[in-house]
Amino acid sequence: MSEQEIAERIAKFPGADVEVLRKGQIAVKVPAEKGHDAAAYLKKMGFAHLVAVEYVDWIKENEFELVYNLFSYKMKMRAFLKVRIPRDKPEYITFMDLWPIAMTHEREAHEMMGIVFRKNPNLTPFILEDWKNLPPMRKDFDSRKYVKDKYDSIPFAEGGEQ
Amino acid sequence: MKEVDLFFGPQHPGITGNFSVRVKIDGDTVVKAQAIPGFLHRGFEKLMEMRHWMQGPPLICRICVPDADHSETGYSMAVERLAGIEVPERGKYIRALTLEMSRLSAYLFYFAGYGGSIGLYTIAQWAIGDRDYLLDLYEELTGARVYHIFNFPGGPRWDTPEGFEDRVDKVMDYLEKRLKEYDKLYFNNMVFLKRSQDVAVMKKSYAEKMEVTGPNARATGWAIDVRKDDPYAAYPDLDFELITQDEGDSYARVMQRRLEFQQSIDLVRQITKKLRSMPRGNVRLIPNALHWKIPRGEAYAAVESSKGELGYYVVSDGGISPYRMQVRGPSISHGVQVYEEMIVGQRLADVAALMFSLDVCPPDIDR
Amino acid sequence: MTIKREGSLFSPFRALKQLGKKPHTVQIPKVVKPPAERYRGFHTNDLEKCIGCGNCSRICPDNAIKMVPFPEYAKKEPGSMPLRPQIDYGRCCFCALCVEVCPTGSLQMVKTFTHVDDKKESFVFIPDSKVVHETPDFVLDTKDLRRK
Numbered sequence: 001m002s003e004q005e006i007a008e009r010i011a012k013f014p015g016a017d018v019e020v021l022r023k024g025q026i027a028v029k030v031p032a033e034k035g036h037d038a039a040a041y042l043k044k045m046g047f048a049h050l051v052a053v054e055y056v057d058w059i060k061e062n063e064f065e066l067v068y069n070l071f072s073y074k075m076k077m078r079a080f081l082k083v084r085i086p087r088d089k090p091e092y093i094t095f096m097d098l099w100p101i102a103m104t105h106e107r108e109a110h111e112m113m114g115i116v117f118r119k120n121p122n123l124t125p126f127i128l129e130d131w132k133n134l135p136p137m138r139k140d141f142d143s144r145k146y147v148k149d150k151y152d153s154i155p156f157a158e159g160g161e162q
Numbered sequence: 163m164k165e166v167d168l169f170f171g172p173q174h175p176g177i178t179g180n181f182s183v184r185v186k187i188d189g190d191t192v193v194k195a196q197a198i199p200g201f202l203h204r205g206f207e208k209l210m211e212m213r214h215w216m217q218g219p220p221l222i223c224r225i226c227v228p229d230a231d232h233s234e235t236g237y238s239m240a241v242e243r244l245a246g247i248e249v250p251e252r253g254k255y256i257r258a259l260t261l262e263m264s265r266l267s268a269y270l271f272y273f274a275g276y277g278g279s280i281g282l283y284t285i286a287q288w289a290i291g292d293r294d295y296l297l298d299l300y301e302e303l304t305g306a307r308v309y310h311i312f313n314f315p316g317g318p319r320w321d322t323p324e325g326f327e328d329r330v331d332k333v334m335d336y337l338e339k340r341l342k343e344y345d346k347l348y349f350n351n352m353v354f355l356k357r358s359q360d361v362a363v364m365k366k367s368y369a370e371k372m373e374v375t376g377p378n379a380r381a382t383g384w385a386i387d388v389r390k391d392d393p394y395a396a397y398p399d400l401d402f403e404l405i406t407q408d409e410g411d412s413y414a415r416v417m418q419r420r421l422e423f424q425q426s427i428d429l430v431r432q433i434t435k436k437l438r439s440m441p442r443g444n445v446r447l448i449p450n451a452l453h454w455k456i457p458r459g460e461a462y463a464a465v466e467s468s469k470g471e472l473g474y475y476v477v478s479d480g481g482i483s484p485y486r487m488q489v490r491g492p493s494i495s496h497g498v499q500v501y502e503e504m505i506v507g508q509r510l511a512d513v514a515a516l517m518f519s520l521d522v523c524p525p526d527i528d529r
Numbered sequence: 530m531t532i533k534r535e536g537s538l539f540s541p542f543r544a545l546k547q548l549g550k551k552p553h554t555v556q557i558p559k560v561v562k563p564p565a566e567r568y569r570g571f572h573t574n575d576l577e578k579c580i581g582c583g584n585c586s587r588i589c590p591d592n593a594i595k596m597v598p599f600p601e602y603a604k605k606e607p608g609s610m611p612l613r614p615q616i617d618y619g620r621c622c623f624c625a626l627c628v629e630v631c632p633t634g635s636l637q638m639v640k641t642f643t644h645v646d647d648k649k650e651s652f653v654f655i656p657d658s659k660v661v662h663e664t665p666d667f668v669l670d671t672k673d674l675r676r677k
Contacts, residue, residue, distance in 0.1 A: 021459070022243060067460075080460070101372050126199065127199055137207065217588065220622050220624035303567070311622075319629075346540045413534065452584065
């Protein structure tokens, strides 16, 4: 099946904005409240595997983007299911019921971006230790300032004082 | 019996890299486990946002130490897809050559690690020693031994030196000869058989449910491979069949690597044969490294690393550096959740052995 | 694919025949293994040929290169700047991106890669056409170490 045919089939889902990115990659944008239904629809269609959950901070639009990277071994096709959630209320629902492995990916997104996934029981600290600062992958997190506060100085070669 | 909490790692010699597992044991049977990654978190994803597109590979190759070329190539491919550029034909073959050699050296590391974890130290010495012959080849081709910084967006940096293909073939002949000795010492060894058979069996349905990829999935009978499913570099032109096994225990996982080791040797031979018949020269498209802007958009590229699917999701806002770059490390599926579930019911002595048999690479969980 | 799952108690003993074989390691310091032709080691910079454009300092992913003033090269030719790169080898990752972007080809890398000193300042210097040490540069005297 070609990308176009698959894109047309996905477009039947109400509210889906489908775009063929390149060979073998399709982007599907849906409103946040329909995200879970769209994921279930895609899973039924054949995109049965969740490769990763990507998270992007679009600070100018004041939104977080969650990208569910799905793959179909039958169609040899990737689908990026994108939902956008407001930055000031970063909350979303877990996809653990569809893909159990989403637990780890969501745990990471929770720690790195501060997104709370409702009904995910395991949003415990993952990689960072004793982190009380702003989640580090947000665009307004200033790594240079953090280094200066934490280690008192930044090296001269990085633009600090001698 | 009383249950005891035990921190296994990060300083434990039997553990792969900087990783810790908190195990609850009853006698010497594990009843609960919690993987604690994060000892090697270097913030690569954030650092990439501060670097130019071309400054990526010197940093990104450090994601997984024994398998550096796959990290570089995955990133380069994602950037190429985003910029819409195509690598020259010879560049694709040289790229595939470095990838297969990287797989060979990573598998040798794997044999060494698993051998060491069950007490067969001779094999550990042998494998690390034989890996050095591959590193010599890398030194000759790329100018560095471990972090090659060779596969850039646009293609590999240099063409092969004069007579390099013959020397590669010579090392391949040597490794093939050594593989027979490995069989005697290691793969037919009673210690290895007793320690690995029917240990930590992974079912195919479980692998599918938990998105396990790579040799671990193929050892359960699930025929998946990014090289076949989403072909890249020169793989569409190469002739190889996927190897699968049905058992899915530790033994099958190790033997899977041993069989794929032979397959990789064959692949390298196919590539060198093709490289000899190709005109030399044109291997790389060189964009302006300092002011290279990439159009808005996003791209994902995955490579079949020695541990499974290693993917890069790259977002550009039209600037000279990535807006966002995220790594999908292969170990994030089989290193955290799968490992925690599979270790339950095993013996304490298998905590490290299982980690090696699954080939968990903590750096690609942490990044 | 199914593999016969059997082993032998005696097959490992066949490894004993390795005993008579030549070792794979090189006997340092009696034998020094020369690095490959493309080995990326220390830099050399032809100060006369260098135009001080600063491309190397801008491409360096580790911020290891700093352009320092060199008044004697002022106004030599149009487009040339009185600056020359100073490299901090504590930061350098030997990726050779600086060599790649050098427009005149004055900045090069040589095969020498060892430099031993107890002062950290000695790792920051301005490379010229001379290499830091001539090869074979660093010969480990094991007797010396044992005495300490």
